[in-house]
Amino acid sequence: MRIDVVSIFPEYLSPLELSLIGKARTTGLLDLHVHDLRTWTTDRHRTVDDAPLGGGAGMVMRPEPWAAALADVREAGRRTLEEPDAVPHLLVPSPAGVPFTQAMAHELADEAWLAFACGRYEGIDERVLDVAAEQGPVTPVSLGDYVLNGGEVAVLAVVEAVARLLPGVLGNPESVVEESHAPATGGLLEAPVYTRPATWEGRSAPDVLLSGHHAKVAAWRREQSLRRTAARRPDLLERLDAAQLTRADRAV
Numbered sequence: 001m002r003i004d005v006v007s008i009f010p011e012y013l014s015p016l017e018l019s020l021i022g023k024a025r026t027t028g029l030l031d032l033h034v035h036d037l038r039t040w041t042t043d044r045h046r047t048v049d050d051a052p053l054g055g056g057a058g059m060v061m062r063p064e065p066w067a068a069a070l071a072d073v074r075e076a077g078r079r080t081l082e083e084p085d086a087v088p089h090l091l092v093p094s095p096a097g098v099p100f101t102q103a104m105a106h107e108l109a110d111e112a113w114l115a116f117a118c119g120r121y122e123g124i125d126e127r128v129l130d131v132a133a134e135q136g137p138v139t140p141v142s143l144g145d146y147v148l149n150g151g152e153v154a155v156l157a158v159v160e161a162v163a164r165l166l167p168g169v170l171g172n173p174e175s176v177v178e179e180s181h182a183p184a185t186g187g188l189l190e191a192p193v194y195t196r197p198a199t200w201e202g203r204s205a206p207d208v209l210l211s212g213h214h215a216k217v218a219a220w221r222r223e224q225s226l227r228r229t230a231a232r233r234p235d236l237l238e239r240l241d242a243a244q245l246t247r248a249d250r251a252v
């Protein structure tokens, strides 16, 4: 997978050089390019923002640098992918975006090329997204119902959530099967986890986990998932259709 990120704070994306995502880049599983939007400014002050039309607080990111940056990103990606007609799926973090979910992470992990436009100030001139949508898919994405200062933190989260799903990135691909929000668990929250020592500070891990009885462990984990989901995210339970809840589930 190729990923391009455009930002006025490219150093904000440095954490993507670390850990498993960093290893995925060095092994070639992930081809990630971070670009400084100011590269595409033409004035001596390298200006990327201006006052909002119609008035209001803050500043808006000017369309010209973004249009030039995205055009160059498209050209560079086409050369690297050796696909002259390829276009990236452009993801634009925004408080007004579509909620980013694990299901979306799985969908994005199946794509060959993603590009991220990291806004700052009060956002990017809307015409940038309109023009980009004439070239390929554009999706404004939200991490949640709170406001960040810019798109970089959202990009770190989305890139990590997507890249970890790429084959070969995680040591044990099984670990994405049973985690919270995984399709295989119907999107339930994962059960509590424990490790050695079996008793710590006078607190013992649940006996069933030491029983060696895999079916009982699985049943306990399912019950814990349901209880935790009911307590913390009842909205996720409402989404489960009847077929996904067993008789045992309903008894919890």
Ligand SMILES: N#Cc1ccccc1Cn1ccc2ccc(-c3cc(N)[nH]n3)cc21
Residues within 6 Å of the ligand: 093, 094, 095, 096, 118, 119, 120, 121, 122, 123, 124, 141, 142, 143, 144, 145, 146, 147, 148, 149, 150, 151, 152, 154
């Ligand atoms: N846009 C905007 C905006 C609008 C009002 C106030 C502050 C901002 C700051 N901002 C600029 C870029 C940008 C990108 C993503 C988020 C973002 C995403 C989630 N889920 N929360 N916040 C915020 C962003």
